[in-house]
Amino acid sequence: MNIERLTNWFRHLPTHIVLILLCALWLVPTLGLLVTSLRPVQAVNVTGWWTVLSPPIGSSEYAQQCSTCHGEEGDAIPDADLTDPEVVGDYPRSTQLLAMLEKEIDGQPHLEDNPLPDAQQAANIAVYLKRISGIDAPPRFTANNYIDALMGYRGKRTYLEDCATGEQALDLNCNISDLLNPRGMGRAMLNSLLVTIPATILPILFAAFAAYSFAWLDFRGRQFLFALLVGLQVVPLQMTLIPISRLYAQLGLNGTFWGVWLFHTGFGMPYAIYLMRNFLGSLPRDLFESAYLDGASHWTAFTRLAIPLATPAIASLAIFQFLWVWNDLLVALVFLGGTTPVLTYQISNMVTSLGAGWHLLTAAAFLSFLLPMIVFFALQRFFVRGMLAGAVKG
Ligand code: HEC
Known part of the structure; x- marks a missing residue:
């Protein structure tokens, strides 16, 4: 029994190791992003996120060369209290600090037997003195x-x-009111919601009608139309950008929400219809036939039977479509541009062409995937069921 368990454990070991490595591969950069987004910009610019828990710069040099007289906290000598910004403020640069250390105190060298710190050590000590005197002491974490x-x-x-x-x-x-200023992520989030919610509901709504008719209505050319629809999925989105934007220009839809909603509806529908048709088609035929025999109209069968039974498929479609539209940059850039910036557009604006501002970028990235995370975890029990939607045909 025990040996069986042991061999079992060893058999699964490689899988577990690979899984753990994969998790680490994803989690470590994400953790780094999170930590960076919570650090003050001064710190982000000089040290990496993995140094957050290491002791502050210069503390080891200080402990070696200065703490014997000035004390651990820097306030052991009342005449030269290193936690007092007025004392430390006289030596903002490490060269000034070195010059002072070279001077004698009452005929004795300042450091007595200790050697003078070299340039790098002096620079670190200067940083440390600024920190303990509160001249320039950014907190470890900040919002x-x-x-x-x-x-x-x-x-x-x-x-x-x-x-x-x-x-x-x-x-x-x-x-x-600054939250709604057009350059901020707050406004961009609102715009993204205004784009995403209708662009998720509309295609799924239309696809539900279409899927029902493909599955349970008999009309000529049904197979052909369905095949055409499946085939349409291979049309790359990029190919249609120019024709559609010219069409929109004639209709005055460029730069409006209607433009993106319609575009996402058009591109979301083929896959949604395909998935839902397969799902509805796999429901037991008897169910629908007995409903029709009892005098149910197609409308009743659709609203009372098909839709409630298709909830898992609808939920997984909703997640997919939501994430796709939320993360989309291309369509929003072409049809909304900078006039109505969405999240993805605004994120790319956080860093300047010279690379400044990426402390903002990290925070913006986290803000942008907050909502998808919530949606995903809220709907995840549907997600697994829905992934199998249409996979097994009864
Ligand atoms: C051997 C003891 C000793 C050591 C080691 C020592 N100091 Fe001092 N330090 C003193 C004394 C004593 C004074 C007070 C001098 C005075 O009263 O003018 C002082 C004063 C100072 C002052 C204030 C100068 C001013 O403008 O009044 C600074 C800044 C300072 N020390 C920095 C350092 C730093 C940085 C180190 C480590 C590299 C260090 N000290 C190491 C004894 C020491």
């Missing part, structure tokens, strides 16, 4: 990146600090 990304703020310092001193960039009001 400022999220606030700045939501507000779309790019200033000398963070949105909150600049608003507190009244030095904010001109077109911001420093109140909740």
Whole structure:
């Protein structure tokens, strides 16, 4: 019995190792993104996210060369309290600090027997002194990146600090209305929702009608139409961008929500119809026939039988379509552009051409996948069932 268990365990070991490695491969960068998004910009610019839990820069040099006299906390000598910004403020640069350390105190070298720190050590110590004296001590973690990304703020310092001193960039009001400023992720999120919700509901609604008729109505050319529809799925989206945008220009739909809704509806429908037809077609024929015998119209059969039974398929379609539209950049860029920026568009704006601002990018990325995560976890029990939708034909 025990040996059986052991061999079983060994047989599954490679699978488990591969699974753990795969998880790590995905989770480590995501964790890095999360940690970075929560760090202050000063820290993001000089050290990697994996250093968050290591001791602050210069603390080891300080402990070696200065703490014997100045104490662990830096406040052991009352005349030279290193936690006092006025004392440390006299030596903002490491060269000034070195020059001071070279001077003698009461005829003795400042450091007595210790050697003078070299340039790099002095620089680190200078950083450390600034930190303990509170001159320049960004907190370890901050929510400022999220606030700045939501507000779309790019200033000398963070949105909150600049608003507190009244030095904010001109077109911001420093109140909740800034969330709707067109350069921020807050507004972009709203736009993305306005694009995504109708673009998810519309194709599934139409596809449900079409799937029902393909499955349970008898009309001429049904097989042919269905085959055509399945075949249509191979048309690449990119190929249709130019013709459709010319058509939209004539209809005045460029730059409107209607334009994207219609486009996503058109491209979402073939697959949705295909999946739902297979799902509805696999329901027992007797069910529908007895309903018709009892005098049910097609409408009753559709609303009372087909739709409730197809819930898993509809839910999985909804997830797929939602994620696809939410993550889409191309269609939104072509038909909405910068006038009505969506999340994906705005994220790409967070980093400037010189690479500045990627602390904002990390926060923006997390904001953008918050909602898909919620949707996914809320609907995931349908997801597994729905993936099998239409897979087994009865
Ligand atoms: C041997 C003891 C000793 C060591 C080691 C030492 N200090 Fe000092 N330090 C002193 C004393 C004593 C004073 C006070 C001098 C005075 O009263 O003017 C002082 C003063 C200072 C001041 C204040 C100068 C001012 O403008 O008043 C700074 C800054 C300082 N030390 C930095 C350092 C740093 C950085 C190190 C480590 C690299 C260090 N000290 C190591 C003894 C020490």
